[in-house]
Amino acid sequence: MTRYQKGRRLEYRVKELLEREGYFVIRSSGSHTPVDIVAINESEVVLIQCCTKKDKKRKARELSQVVSPRCVRKMVFYLDKHGKRSVMLSEQVD
DSSP: OHHHHHHHHHHHHHHHHHHHOHHHHHEEEOOOOOSSEEOSSSEEEEEEEEEOGGGHHHHOOOHTSSSOOTEEEEEEEEEOSSSSSSSEEEEEEE
């Protein structure tokens, strides 16, 4: 499986998880920006970057530099060392 396929699969896993939680989810296909997914519900907007574990610090730094309103949360989803489950880092923007 290519790196692109792994990333795409993770993005769809995250998208489905958020949709089950009641979010309206937009996936930015082919994204080369700090935001892969935008999730919206009645009380918040979440900007999400999906990546591998080794890229998580760099991707979190890139995402933290995105200018956004105070009500926006920023999250980085990445695969654990076994590549089987998603783990979440969360940053509340105040």
